Amino acid sequence: MSSISDEIAGFTNYLLKRKLPVEDTALQVSAMKIEEEVRKQFVSEGCLEENSPSVREQEKRIQNIVLKNLRNITYCWRPLNYQDALCRLYMAGRMDGIFAATMRVFGEIERRIPDFAPHSVMDFGSGTGSSIWAAWQTWGENLHNYHAVDLSASMNSLAKLLIKGGEEIKRPLIRGVHFHTVLPPKVHCDVVVATYTLSELPGMKERVEAVCSLWKKTKCFLVLIENGTRSGHDVILEARDTLIKESRNGITENCDGYVFAPCPHEQQCPLPQQTKPLPCSFVQKYHPFPFPWNEPIKVEKFSFLIFSRGQKAVDQDWPRIVQPVLCRARHVHCHLCCADGTFQHAIITRKKHGRDVYRTTRACTWGDRLPVKLLPQEDNAVEEE
CATH class of the missing domain: 3.40.50.150 (Vaccinia Virus protein VP39)
Structure with missing residues (x-):
């Protein structure tokens, strides 16, 4: 039983931590940066001489170092074969x-x-x-x-x-x-x-x-x-x-x-x-x-x-709560993605925003939409009590 559960847990963790395959252009940029650093190191150590008879050996050595470093920093993505x-x-x-x-x-x-x-x-x-x-x-x-x-x-x-x-x-x-x-x-x-x-x-x-x-x-x-x-x-x-x-x-x-x-x-x-x-x-x-x-x-x-x-919904511009709502004694911290394309940290109080908005926000959770139109961002901040 434990071996089955370990297999399932291991495969699940692998899927959740899986990253995207690296694009060829990004790989080329990384390789060029590594090569530049390796060449600088060779020059500073006096190992790279243009007129040296072993130029080919030096270039081959640089290429091997670049490839090794590139493998170390590059995520190895493989397609999954579901049998x-x-x-x-x-x-x-x-x-x-x-x-x-x-x-x-x-x-x-x-x-x-x-x-x-x-x-x-x-x-x-x-x-x-x-x-x-x-x-x-x-x-x-x-x-x-x-x-x-x-x-x-x-x-x-x-x-x-x-x-x-x-x-x-x-x-x-x-x-x-x-x-x-x-x-x-x-x-x-x-x-x-x-x-x-x-x-x-x-x-x-x-x-x-x-x-x-x-x-x-x-x-x-x-x-x-x-x-x-x-x-x-x-x-x-x-x-x-x-x-x-x-x-x-x-x-x-x-x-x-x-x-x-x-x-x-x-x-x-x-x-x-x-x-x-x-x-x-x-x-x-x-x-x-x-x-x-x-x-x-x-x-x-x-x-x-x-x-x-089709057409946009009438409630499309309601802000979305994109982090956990933090309810305090007399105010609520709310992180919102707003209709104007901004990310807003709103601190909602009964005194500043009214009872209905305050109670509505306290009842909301992460992922909900807030059915209100808030004040500009600079007007929503208050000192925590």
């Missing part, structure tokens, strides 16, 4: 957390547009089917077609088995699920989802192409979810920039789409520009699978983007 054993580890370690994060993100659409009734959903990089289950749980009575897209045949087989309740002879619990190994060419869906998938692609070019392809498949909402790490947030920002550019296509009015959540604006993200930059991430508590090694409650930390077709 049967690895698929089972993924199911045991990640399926419940991904389901919890996806339910939280789908809930953003459900709360703000309660009349939204999608008929079809597509999950790109569907894995064990977490997003299919989340969509069924959220809009199941309206959904008729589910399209699960995953390159791994083993993942698709496991997802099919889970939908049948673990037995091949049973009828599927979710009807209308279609499995694919590539994006179906003529299929367009109301909701298109990619959970923890873009970061598994081999480079920026492939990620951008995937985002553009998914947007073309989207009728209403494109939902992207990644780990709540710097790498995960970087992928979300990259996709956000791509989608804004793709939907604008040189047009400033009557745009094809807009950022629905979490951002209340479409300007540059203010969080990476802070003195102590943090990724824009959110948390969701959940009850994991009842395995003996699991804790009763776990927390999934994630970054996400919902991009929508």
